[in-house]
Amino acid sequence: MTAPDLHLMGDLRMGDRLLCPGLDLHCAAGAWTVLLGPSGVGKSSLARLVASLPCPAYLTGGITADDGASLAGRVTLMAQTDQLLPWADALENVTLGARLRGARPDRGRALDLLRRVGLDGHANRRPATLSGGQRQRLALARTLMEDRPVVVLDEPFSALDAATRATMQDLAAEVLTGCTVILITHDPLEAARMATRAWLLDPAGAAPLDLPVTPAPRRLSDPATLAAQASLYRRLMAADDAA
Numbered sequence: 001m002t003a004p005d006l007h008l009m010g011d012l013r014m015g016d017r018l019l020c021p022g023l024d025l026h027c028a029a030g031a032w033t034v035l036l037g038p039s040g041v042g043k044s045s046l047a048r049l050v051a052s053l054p055c056p057a058y059l060t061g062g063i064t065a066d067d068g069a070s071l072a073g074r075v076t077l078m079a080q081t082d083q084l085l086p087w088a089d090a091l092e093n094v095t096l097g098a099r100l101r102g103a104r105p106d107r108g109r110a111l112d113l114l115r116r117v118g119l120d121g122h123a124n125r126r127p128a129t130l131s132g133g134q135r136q137r138l139a140l141a142r143t144l145m146e147d148r149p150v151v152v153l154d155e156p157f158s159a160l161d162a163a164t165r166a167t168m169q170d171l172a173a174e175v176l177t178g179c180t181v182i183l184i185t186h187d188p189l190e191a192a193r194m195a196t197r198a199w200l201l202d203p204a205g206a207a208p209l210d211l212p213v214t215p216a217p218r219r220l221s222d223p224a225t226l227a228a229q230a231s232l233y234r235r236l237m238a239a240d241d242a243a
């Protein structure tokens with residue numbers, strides 16, 4: 001499946017509450033669109049809307065793909081909570097999507113992804129026996145296994161230590177090459193590293209954020225990455241003060 005460009009348009013509302021007005025976000029195919037913003041502005045709601053999941057919020061202008069086709073079946077969402085099946089082991093969790101669709105899971109690919117997220121030898125472990133970071137990496141492996149052209153990642157690396165986070169970011173960038181990716185994060189360094197385009201959502205609307213001109217993922221130690229991190233941090237602090 002070819003990845004489409006997405007267009008998110010209109011006011012993000014929940015009942016009579018206006019969460020974020022006047023969205024006009026283009027999410028380019030093959031690029032990472034990063035959304036930042038204060039807690040409660042509606043980022044996770046937007047993620048659920050892109051994934052066509054039940055959500056009390058709605059976007060007045062809708063979400064469209066540039067190829068005109070429905071997004072149904074073309075999006076995978078890694079939610080903030082890991083949503084692992086407690087009674088299934090790690091391998092069964094990673095292959096869940098295929099099994100739900102009645103397809104034969106690619107066991108070799110699943111085991112390889114488990115290895116690449118650092119869970120080699122954990123295939124038969126249940127989620128309750130894993131640490132928070134291991135569970136998050138298992139959820140990441142399940143997301144990467146899905147092979148969908150549109151991928152929404154809602155704070156996917158939040159439970160990881162800094163070194164593991166960078167490794168998982170690189171893995172996701174590699175596996176998701178060519179996909180339309182929407183990444184939600186509260187981490188300005190992650191945004192500075194991973195974003196092709198970044199937007200700050202706040203109750204006044206969505207504003208574009210400045211990023212280095214170099215392609216993502218950027219080196220953590222690159223002065224331009226660190227300068228962008230500092231600038232994004234200042235913007236987030238200002239948005240938090242205003243919220």
Ligand SMILES: Nc1ncnc2c1ncn2[C@@H]1O[C@H](COP(=O)(O)OP(=O)(O)OP(=O)(O)O)[C@@H](O)[C@H]1O
Nearest residue numbers: 014019037038039040041042043044045046056080
């Ligand atoms: N199921 C729900 N029913 C009613 N209100 C909800 C529901 N889910 C979220 N909300 C409210 O909608 C608003 C947006 O929530 P959402 O989780 O989308 O924000 P967010 O920007 O992702 O926040 P965070 O950064 O803390 O994850 C919040 O005020 C939240 O309390």
